[in-house]
Amino acid sequence: AQSVAQPEDQVNVAEGNPLTVKCTYSVSGNPYLFWYVQYPNRGLQFLLKYITGDNLVKGSYGFEAEFNKSQTSFHLKKPSALVSDSALYFCAVLSGGFKTIFGAGTRLFVKA
Amino acid sequence: NAGVTQTPKFQVLKTGQSMTLQCAQDMNHNSMYWYRQDPGMGLRLIYYSASEGTTDKGEVPNGYNVSRLNKREFSLRLESAAPSQTSVYFCASYRSLEKSSYNEQFFGPGTRLTVL
Numbered sequence: 427a428q429s430v431a432q433p434e435d436q437v438n439v440a441e442g443n444p445l446t447v448k449c450t451y452s453v454s455g456n457p458y459l460f461w462y463v464q465y466p467n468r469g470l471q472f473l474l475k476y477i478t479g480d481n482l483v484k485g486s487y488g489f490e491a492e493f494n495k496s497q498t499s500f501h502l503k504k505p506s507a508l509v510s511d512s513a514l515y516f517c518a519v520l521s522g523g524f525k526t527i528f529g530a531g532t533r534l535f536v537k538a
Numbered sequence: 539n540a541g542v543t544q545t546p547k548f549q550v551l552k553t554g555q556s557m558t559l560q561c562a563q564d565m566n567h568n569s570m571y572w573y574r575q576d577p578g579m580g581l582r583l584i585y586y587s588a589s590e591g592t593t594d595k596g597e598v599p600n601g602y603n604v605s606r607l608n609k610r611e612f613s614l615r616l617e618s619a620a621p622s623q624t625s626v627y628f629c630a631s632y633r634s635l636e637k638s639s640y641n642e643q644f645f646g647p648g649t650r651l652t653v654l
Contacts, residue, residue, distance in 0.1 A: 435578070460642055462642075462645075467647075467648075468647060468648070469542070469628055469645030469646050469647050469648055470581075470628070470643075470645045471645070472643070475642060516580060524569055524586060524588045524632070525583060525586065526571075526583075526632075526643055528580045528581040529580055530578060530579060530580040531578075531580050
């Protein structure tokens, strides 16, 4: 069965410091991986995706993610965090062409 | 484009009441989805419609029904609401597979449902 794990419920980081939000996956075949962000009282918004090609994927708002096949990971990163990055982040994998499986989410808190 | 719209934004029901959540998208997407979001559980798929005229059960379909009214609209019905259905409900749409281009989903703003 395909699955996604986000091992941290919350990540705390100081503004200006680099941030990492972790994600590991279990899929059969090629993984199609996504990161979404959810701000309070809003729906999810797409940040970036890995389909094929370069292992480092760049997305919206300065975020990037590194695909690591050997470690089955797809960690979200940003070189310098902003207070406005504080939100709930979801890792997801596309399963069977139509269904997306989401992780439980990681709350990012950036302190000024 | 409005993207994905949902009505209502908030709803309070009593146990046993029924209601329908409405969702519409104006992006000409083929696939539409209903999720529920509960604290610590991420998003769980209730039902989805891969294309107009088809619907399929997701991870947690019990207590719900859906209708894909046309390509734009996908409604979710609670026939007899229960407190366990208190949640935030999100509708999403997806363009579907086109020439190996795997696309992201677009989400509506959500409906906050409380069942007393």
